[in-house]
Amino acid sequence: xxxxxxxxxxxxxxxxxxxxxxxxxxxxxxxxxxxxxxxxxxxxxxxxxxxxxxxxxxxxxxxxxxxxxxxxxxxxxxxxxxxxxxxxxxxxxxxxxxxxxxxxxxxxxxxxxxxxxxxxxxxxxxxxxxxxxxxxxxxxxxxxxxxxxxxxxxxxxxxxxxxxxxxxxxxxxxxxxxxxxxxxxxxxxxxxxxxxxxxxxxxxxxxxxxxxxxxxxxxxxxxxxxxxxxxxxxxxxxxxxxxxxxxxxxxxxxxxxxxxxxxxxxxxxxxxxxxxxxxxxxxxxxxxxxxxxxxxxxxx
Amino acid sequence: xxxxxxxxxxxxxxxxxxxxxxxxxxxxxxxxxxxxxxxxxxxxxxxxxxxxxxxxxxxxxxxxxxxxxxxxxxxxxxxxxxxxxxxxxxxxxxxxxxxxxxxxxxxxxxxxxxxxxxxxxxxxxxxxxxxxxxxxxxxxxxxxxxxxxxxxxxxxxxxxxxxxxxxxxxxxxxxxxxxxxxxxxxxxxxxxxxxxxxxxxxxxxxxxxxxxxxxxxxxxxxxxxxxxxxxxxxxxxxxxxxxxxxxxxxxxxxxxxxxxxxxxxxxxxxxxxxxxxxxxxxxxxxxxxxxxxxxxxxxxxxxxxxxxxxxxxxxxxxxxxxxxxxxxxxxxxxxxxxxxxxxxxxxxxxxxxxxxxxxxxxxxxxxxxxxxxxxxxxxxxxxxx
Amino acid sequence: xxxxxxxxxxxxxxxxxxxxxxxxxxxxxxxxxxxxxxxxxxxxxxxxxxxxxxxxxxxxxxxxxxxxxxxxxxxxxxxxxxxxxx
Numbered sequence: 010x011x012x013x014x015x016x017x018x019x020x021x022x023x024x025x026x027x028x029x030x031x032x033x034x035x036x037x038x039x040x041x042x043x044x045x046x047x048x049x050x051x052x053x054x055x056x057x058x059x060x061x062x063x064x065x066x067x068x069x070x071x072x073x074x075x076x077x078x079x080x081x082x083x084x085x086x087x088x089x090x091x092x093x094x095x096x097x098x099x100x101x102x103x104x105x106x107x108x109x110x111x112x113x114x115x116x117x118x119x120x121x122x123x124x125x126x127x128x129x130x131x132x133x134x135x136x137x138x139x140x141x142x143x144x145x146x147x148x149x150x151x152x153x154x155x156x157x158x159x160x161x162x163x164x165x166x167x168x169x170x171x172x173x174x175x176x177x178x179x180x181x182x183x184x185x186x187x188x189x190x191x192x193x194x195x196x197x198x199x200x201x202x203x204x205x206x207x208x209x210x211x212x213x214x215x216x217x218x219x220x221x222x223x224x225x226x227x228x229x230x231x232x233x234x235x236x237x238x239x240x241x242x243x244x245x246x247x248x249x250x251x252x253x254x255x256x257x258x259x260x261x262x263x264x265x266x267x268x269x270x271x272x273x274x275x276x277x278x279x280x281x282x283x284x285x286x287x288x289x290x291x292x293x294x295x296x297x298x299x300x301x302x303x304x305x306x307x308x309x
Numbered sequence: 310x311x312x313x314x315x316x317x318x319x320x321x322x323x324x325x326x327x328x329x330x331x332x333x334x335x336x337x338x339x340x341x342x343x344x345x346x347x348x349x350x351x352x353x354x355x356x357x358x359x360x361x362x363x364x365x366x367x368x369x370x371x372x373x374x375x376x377x378x379x380x381x382x383x384x385x386x387x388x389x390x391x392x393x394x395x396x397x398x399x400x401x402x403x404x405x406x407x408x409x410x411x412x413x414x415x416x417x418x419x420x421x422x423x424x425x426x427x428x429x430x431x432x433x434x435x436x437x438x439x440x441x442x443x444x445x446x447x448x449x450x451x452x453x454x455x456x457x458x459x460x461x462x463x464x465x466x467x468x469x470x471x472x473x474x475x476x477x478x479x480x481x482x483x484x485x486x487x488x489x490x491x492x493x494x495x496x497x498x499x500x501x502x503x504x505x506x507x508x509x510x511x512x513x514x515x516x517x518x519x520x521x522x523x524x525x526x527x528x529x530x531x532x533x534x535x536x537x538x539x540x541x542x543x544x545x546x547x548x549x550x551x552x553x554x555x556x557x558x559x560x561x562x563x564x565x566x567x568x569x570x571x572x573x574x575x576x577x578x579x580x581x582x583x584x585x586x587x588x589x590x591x592x593x594x595x596x597x598x599x600x601x602x603x604x605x606x607x608x609x610x611x612x613x614x615x616x617x618x619x620x621x622x623x624x625x626x627x628x629x630x631x632x633x634x635x636x637x638x639x640x641x642x643x644x645x646x647x648x649x650x651x652x653x654x655x656x657x658x659x660x661x662x663x664x665x666x667x668x669x670x671x672x673x674x675x676x677x678x679x680x681x682x683x684x685x686x687x688x689x690x691x692x693x694x
Numbered sequence: 695x696x697x698x699x700x701x702x703x704x705x706x707x708x709x710x711x712x713x714x715x716x717x718x719x720x721x722x723x724x725x726x727x728x729x730x731x732x733x734x735x736x737x738x739x740x741x742x743x744x745x746x747x748x749x750x751x752x753x754x755x756x757x758x759x760x761x762x763x764x765x766x767x768x769x770x771x772x773x774x775x776x777x778x779x780x
Contacts, residue, residue, distance in 0.1 A: 043509055
């Protein structure tokens with residue numbers, strides 16, 4: 010049972026007001042509990058939570074480098090095993106470290122089957138260094154290294170499917186979640202840390218500063234991502250999808266139009282081709298995962 | 310017990326007796342025999358350790374970080390390309406003050422690709438904050454591992470350490486080696502007592518970031534620890550001598566230096582050849598000697614000055630080169646001897662496994678006497694463009 | 695204060711950074727239509743909304759950055775944002 014009152018992430022950290030990943034860290038720790046050792050790679054969470062000598066972490070925590078959190082976690086797990094200790098090992102890292110520079114170490118750790126949980130807070134770009142694109146940046150999003158301009162409509166590539174990649178490594182439990190559904194996130198974390206073997210949770214964590222919306226809209230934006238089918242919430246056990254959050258789908262425009270990083274799709278001219286491509290991604294997700302709630306009566 | 314062993318296996322045996330809880334290493338020639346031997350020991354229950362078959366050297370050292378911080382004594386080994394891949398992690402380990410012991414089986418760096426010996430790899434990390442010891446033979450390579458754990462884990466030191474020995478020349482050579490028993494090793498290397506560890510009972514955040522207000526002081530503390538390490542190494546070496554009859558209390562070793570006019574300075578296995586060459590030259594009346602550097606980091610500058618008093622010229626044999634400048638050891642020896650009036654000549658030798666013979670040592674002595682130095686030695690002119 | 699070697703720290707020190715100073719707007723909890731659902735405490739990225747003994751919730755203004763997520767997400771619309779007075 011998740012103890013919602015457990016506060017293991019302290020006040021006084023330096024995240025932006027309304028920060029999605031900060032909320033993710035708080036909720037993840039509630040799901041994981043006190044008997045946890047956290048490993049973080051370099052990134053927003055690590056930087057805003059530990060400027061020496063201030064630390065916001067009330068559990069044991071270690072940061073080494075940008076790309077090696079999964080390898081460090083492998084070492085922690087091996088040591089605990091040898092010492093006969095029972096603490097849960099949890100990596101909490103951003104999409105930059107997870108999708109890109111850390112892929113080597115994550116792949117190795119999952120292939121070796123270490124008993125740990127890797128949780129990625131996905132704010133869809135290298136936010137800490139100033140909003141550069143990562144392998145998690147969605148198609149057509151404008152970042153500083155994939156900017157929209159006269160000759161570009163933003164990021165050219167679709168989002169890398171990290172959960173499926175790690176499921177293919179034989180991970181016993183893989184899930185996607187969102188900070189906009191806190192109870193669901195905490196439950197998934199609790200399940201993952203109590204599942205033996207390497208487990209992966211990808212938490213969609215909107216970033217007000219990087220995506221371009223007001224800090225008080227973080228939860229709403231995250232909800233729209235799920236409700237449009239662009240962010241799918243599901244669970245996989247031993248590589249098979251077991252649970253999917255179904256939605257009454259909204260058109261992707263409702264999600265795109267509230268974020269400055271997609272503003273170029275609407276102003277100065279509407280980019281119908283790109284919007285259609287994004288809608289097609291959502292439609293494909295809906296088909297692949299069975300997202301659409303079948304209504305008895307047709308919508309007005 | 311005296312055994313006739315390959316250098317790699319002698320080192321693996323010593324590591325086993327130091328009781329690491331976690332071994333994480335990636336295979337790379339010429340280190341492979343060490344990690345294979347350790348895997349074999351784990352598989353046959355003679356080593357009680359978690360053996361992580363990591364997917365790269367970068368991960369090997371990173372896993373050591375996690376395991377060490379969680380409270381385990383750890384071990385890894387690498388060389389050349391592997392060590393280069395660990396570059397970032399090495400600085401990180403030293404800054405986090407984790408007492409990791411790593412064997413470096415010295416090998417040349419690509420490009421061009423070479424699997425043969427020189428000392429460029431470990432020397433290229435001389436800025437990293439790792440202590441560095443260089444062995445002349447397999448006995449020393451073995452013994453230095455016990456000393457390494459003892460010194461690194463000292464709460465006044467808490468710096469990681471390379472134990473370096475030359476690839477193939479030592480690692481794949483059979484020599485008689487006196488091995489310790491488990492009881493002897495336990496007496497010399499105490500159980501690991503971490504200075505700080507990851508534990509929910511006393512949660513600590515490791516590896517925070519430091520603003521300009523703090524960073525310099527952290528680095529200064531590391532430099533102080535390096536300073537203190539000199540005396541600890543001497544003490545530990547003396548204690549080893551007391552317990553097992555082989556003394557390692559010298560950061561340097563002098564060979565027939567007392568009345569030497571020309572002194573060689575070198576590290577590692579080439580010193581064995583140099584000593585033989587010196588004996589031959591002495592028999593002809595030439596006053597030559599050797600200063601062997603055992604401990605390269607921290608650098609024994611004062612000890613070198615003291616040992617070389619009265620010498621007229623120094624011939625440094627550098628199995629490395631700082632391209633665009635000179636050999637690393639030569640530069641530091643020159644720095645130590647600044648103001649002494651002693652001429653220092655640097656010779657770049659043995660790169661990429663180029664053999665060094667006694668005749669080469671004699672030739673270099675002659676060059677130094679003629680005042681010819683600061684150059685590559687032994688180039689094959691027919692190969693050069 | 696002596697350095698913790700290895701750049702480490704124990705919990706608690708982040709509280710010396712009073713992020714309440716960042717605020718432009720402050721949330722005012724009316725406790726009028728509040729149903730004590732606890733969503734405000736759950737969604738606060740700072741974790742500075744605390745449950746009182748009477749089970750209503752209150753803000754720790756020392757740390758509240760004024761992001762207004764609590765006001766936005768409160769189902770009873772019981773929280774209002776007011777400009778910080780001078």
